[in-house]
Amino acid sequence: MEKVNWVLLRGLAREKGHWASFDKRMQSAFNGDVLCLDLPGAGDNLNEQVPLSIDEMTDFIREKWLQQRGDKKWSLLAISLGGMISLNWSSRYPEDFQQLVTINTSSKKFSGVFERISPLAIRTLLSTLFINDAHKRESLILSLITNHENVDKQIAKDWAQLAKTRHIKIISFLRQLFAASKFRLPDQIAIPYLALAAQKDRFTSSECSRKIASHFGAKLELHPSAGHDLPIDDGDWIIEKIKEHRLTL
Template sequence: MHWILLRGLTRERAHWGDFPERLRAAFPGQHFHLVDLPGTGIHYREASPATVRAIREQVCRQVSHIPRPFSILALSMGGMVALDWAQHAEPGELQHLVLINTSSGFSRPWQRMQPAAWPKILRLLVRRELFHRERDILRLTSSRDIPLSLCKAWYSIQRQRPVSFTNARNQLLAAARFKPLEKRPMADALILASKGDRIASWYCSAELERRWCWTLKLHADAGHDLPLDEPEWVIRQMGDWIPGTR
């Protein structure tokens, strides 16, 4: 089985840390492909579209070489791209869908972006001092103690492949505008959410469960970056949900 991994707003493949290696160890024989959204990672010099649909179309072109069917594991804004993808996929293209702390236009604006997070994110977008910006992003997206080594690693990522203000703004606009179609794209999907998420309320994930009868699993206190805070919990939920992996 082939998996595509998508990160969130202004983040890239390197921000997964050792999570892909943990996945490969937990699910031997499966292939995990780390894919960057336009304007981030290896595509940081490219312009990011300002709609989820256009972002999804560019990502689809990137992965045209990956054998079908494949599965998608996506975090935050990456989950919006994955959800849009599932609703426009060709028959037999997608096998499994795992969404982590994502949101959509089905939820209230103050649930999609909690009021306390708005001024922090706006300040982060314009802040020029990279080390402190990356440290503050970690403090916002994680509910765990942040080691200095991790702050340095994220600072190094941004130094090497900086996300421009314009691309960050376009991604934010795309996320804010996104509303899925009404149709349920798959019979089931795994939705993972954190009650300790300070960016998107877990009620956004609960709305997808309510609307489409998908499988929702909640972590009691992890932050928005659930694979960073609780990678083994995420892997355990996947193993329990995907047939034949346990």
């Protein structure tokens, strides 16, 4: 199998430490390098001011990637807010990537506020602001964004440990949320594109991905039972669908 190198982007208030084992599974499945880049305001970029537009967030992350890409060919996979950035990136700089995969992303062009972020998600996120115990907070978030009972409970412990040292600032979270709310879907994507979504997503409606895929004439695959954090719920399914559609050039 041809070697495929991947850039991975996480979503709202998340960082590369939240991929759990998914990045390693991608590396093994595609026999290539995996580069997990953090959004401004998160992870390695925790103290960076978050831009108020997806365009600026894209430029920020792209600059980080340009410093590390070397002479390799890369593909891009991104979830949620990261998916919005990836669509913007692939539209403006189509020469950067061979292929694009988005997971449970959305755009205001086709979807209303409560399709993009459900009332349940809003209530849950607001409640986390008043939970000081990191493990309780991350367990609540994990219960919102995953559905499968076999999700490793150690993940919440790992995320809690991460939060103790690299917890995103409230102002950064709000600025990320604002940028996401203003995201404008590009007119076209000139590289092979696969949209993935979870039908039982309780954070963002799978209809959002369906409408985006239809807009671009892209392939769409729906997981019947997983939640918003599809890489945690069923990362192997993602890998299977990428291979099945033979997006690799």
